[in-house]
Amino acid sequence: MLKPTNTTMPRTLKPCPDSPNCVSTQTDQPKKKRDPISFTGSAEAAKEQIKKVVGNMSRTSLQEEDGNYLHYTFKTWPIPYIDDVEFIVDPKAKVIHYRSASRVGHSDLGVNGRRMAKVVAAFAAD
Numbered sequence: 001m002l003k004p005t006n007t008t009m010p011r012t013l014k015p016c017p018d019s020p021n022c023v024s025t026q027t028d029q030p031k032k033k034r035d036p037i038s039f040t041g042s043a044e045a046a047k048e049q050i051k052k053v054v055g056n057m058s059r060t061s062l063q064e065e066d067g068n069y070l071h072y073t074f075k076t077w078p079i080p081y082i083d084d085v086e087f088i089v090d091p092k093a094k095v096i097h098y099r100s101a102s103r104v105g106h107s108d109l110g111v112n113g114r115r116m117a118k119v120v121a122a123f124a125a126d
Helices: 043-055 111-125
Strands: 022-024 060-066 067-074 081-089 095-102
Touching: 022 111, 043 060, 043 067, 043 081, 043 111, 081 111, 095 111
Parallel strands: none
Antiparallel strands: 022 095, 060 067, 067 081, 081 095
């Protein structure tokens, strides 16, 4: 079920925890820092492309959509942990910021980084 939100402040991604199971375009932690996804065209088209790319991935569920913000959950396999993935489309900078993080545990064995590399590659190929 999608959670509606009303905010007047610009959205930002949640910070990454100290554990290594997170990657983000808005972190100051060098090992977790990734480049945002560049796009051309409208912010709405970029958001729809992200929804298409992520929607084609296994075990995903859209939890929240609010303006240029998307929050998905991914259920890992074979052990069913839940990971949170957030996207913010920045129409002025023409980039999509993202964060992918495990909810529990310390190490994710690189799952979040690999997942976001797949999203970036699929977005670029689409």
